[in-house]
Amino acid sequence: MNPLSKIAILAATTALLAGPAFAPAFAQGGSDFRDCLQNIKAEAMRQGVPAATADKAFQGLTPDQKVIDLDGRQPEFSLTYAKYVGGTVSADRIAKGQQKMAQHRVLLDALQAEYGVPPQYIMAFWGVETNYGTYMGDFRVVRSVATLACMTKRTAFFSNEAVQALRILDMNHMTSEQMRGSWAGAMGNMQFMPSTFTKWAVDRDGNGRIDIWTSLPDAFASASNFLRGIGFKPGLPSSEEVLLPKGFPLDQADTTVEKPVKAWAAMGVKKIGGGALPASDEPAQILLPAGFRGPAFILYPNFKAVMSWNRSTLYALSVGILARQIAGGPGVQQAAPDDDQPLSRDTVIDIQNRLARLGLYKDDADGLLGPKTRSALRLFQQQQSLPADGHPSGESVRRLQAR
Numbered sequence: 001m002n003p004l005s006k007i008a009i010l011a012a013t014t015a016l017l018a019g020p021a022f023a024p025a026f027a028q029g030g031s032d033f034r035d036c037l038q039n040i041k042a043e044a045m046r047q048g049v050p051a052a053t054a055d056k057a058f059q060g061l062t063p064d065q066k067v068i069d070l071d072g073r074q075p076e077f078s079l080t081y082a083k084y085v086g087g088t089v090s091a092d093r094i095a096k097g098q099q100k101m102a103q104h105r106v107l108l109d110a111l112q113a114e115y116g117v118p119p120q121y122i123m124a125f126w127g128v129e130t131n132y133g134t135y136m137g138d139f140r141v142v143r144s145v146a147t148l149a150c151m152t153k154r155t156a157f158f159s160n161e162a163v164q165a166l167r168i169l170d171m172n173h174m175t176s177e178q179m180r181g182s183w184a185g186a187m188g189n190m191q192f193m194p195s196t197f198t199k200w201a202v203d204r205d206g207n208g209r210i211d212i213w214t215s216l217p218d219a220f221a222s223a224s225n226f227l228r229g230i231g232f233k234p235g236l237p238s239s240e241e242v243l244l245p246k247g248f249p250l251d252q253a254d255t256t257v258e259k260p261v262k263a264w265a266a267m268g269v270k271k272i273g274g275g276a277l278p279a280s281d282e283p284a285q286i287l288l289p290a291g292f293r294g295p296a297f298i299l300y301p302n303f304k305a306v307m308s309w310n311r312s313t314l315y316a317l318s319v320g321i322l323a324r325q326i327a328g329g330p331g332v333q334q335a336a337p338d339d340d341q342p343l344s345r346d347t348v349i350d351i352q353n354r355l356a357r358l359g360l361y362k363d364d365a366d367g368l369l370g371p372k373t374r375s376a377l378r379l380f381q382q383q384q385s386l387p388a389d390g391h392p393s394g395e396s397v398r399r400l401q402a403r
C-alpha cells in the first residue's frame with residue numbers, strides 16, 4: 001500500500017462507506033472490550049450471521065495495541081501537491097502499470113465492455129492502493145476493525161465494518177486468520193473495506209467464492225463494479241491538465257465553482273497542449289493544487305467517482321494522472337513551484353485562527369486545509385492585492401502572520 005495514498009484513508013473510507021444504522025454505545029476502555037464484541041455479535045446475528053461464526057472469530061480476541069497507536073497518529077505535515085503526486089506517480093509505477101495492463105488485457109477489455117471502466121483506471125487504483133498487489137497489509141481484519149470499533153470514538157462506522165467482516169467470514173468460508181489487510185481494515189488487491197466488499201465484490205472466476213486477495217478476476221471485477229456503482233461512466237477522463245488564459249479569474253479555480261465544460265472553453269481554457277476542450281455540457285471544476293504558479297486541472301464528473309474511493313483531492317488527482325500515463329498519455333507539463341512547502345498542522349491552525357480574528361473564517365480551527373479555509377484565505381489575498389488562488393503560499397502566510 002502506498003503510504004502517501006493512505007494518509008487520509010480513515011477520513012476517506014468513513015465519508016464513503018455507509019452501512020446499516022448501527023451505533024451501540026460502547027465504552028472506550030479495554031475492560032469493556034468483551035461486552036463490545038458481544039454487541040457486535042448480536043448485530044451480526046440480526047443480519048444473518050450464525051453465532052458460531054462470531055464465536056470462532058472472537059475467541060480469545062484482544063485489542064490490537066498497534067492499531068490503536070496507528071489510529072492515534074496524526075500526520076505532522078500536510079503534503080504538498082508536488083510531494084504527494086511525485087511519491088505516488090513514479091516512473092516505475094507507470095511502467096509496471098503498462099506491463100500489468102498488457103498482461104491482463106483480455107480480462108480488462110471484457111470488464112470494460114461490461115462495466116464501462118477503462119483498464120488504465122483499474123491499473124491506476126491497483127498501483128496506488130497496493131503497488132500492484134505487492135503489499136496488501138498483514139493485520140487480521142476482524143481484530144483491527146473490532147479494536148477500532150471498541151477502543152476509539154468512531155464506534156458506529158467500525159462496528160458496522162466488524163459486522164460486515166463477520167458476514168464475509170460466513171459467506172466466503174474463510175477464517176479470521178486468512179482475512180488480512182491494512183491496520184484500518186482495508187483488504188486485498190484493491191483495499192476494500194469490509195462494507196465495500198459485501199456490497200460490491202464480485203465472484204468473477206465463478207468458483208463460488210469471492211477472493212480479492214489472490215484472484216485477479218475477482219479483484220478487478222469487484223473494482224469495476226464498485227466504480228460503476230459510485231458513478232464512474234465512460235466518455236471523459238476523471239481530470240485533465242489545462243492551460244488557463246491570461247487574466248483568468250482565480251476565484252473561479254475552486255472545487256465549489258462548477259460550470260459546463262463548454263463554458264470553461266468559452267472562457268479560454270484549453271488543454272495543456274493548446275487543444276480545445278470537449279464540447280460537453282457535463283459539469284466540471286478548475287483546480288490549482290499548487291496555486292496559480294503550478295499546474296491547472298479540469299475536473300470532470302468522473303473525478304467525483306474517484307474521490308468516492310478516497311476523499312483526498314490529491315489522491316484522486318494522482319489516480320487520474322497515473323491512469324493517463326499508463327494508457328500512454330503525457331505526464332503533467334507544468335511543474336509546481338520549488339518553494340511550495342508543506343505546512344505543519346499547528347501552522348494551519350494558526351492560519352485559521354488569524355483568519356477568524358479578521359472575520360474571514362468561521363469554522364473550527366482543525367488544522368486541515370479544506371475548502372472553507374482556502375476560501376477565507378482567498379478573501380485575505382484579495383484584501384492584500386495578492387493573487388487570490390486560496391493557496392497558502394509563503395508570501396500569503398507571511399502577510400497573514402504580520403497582521
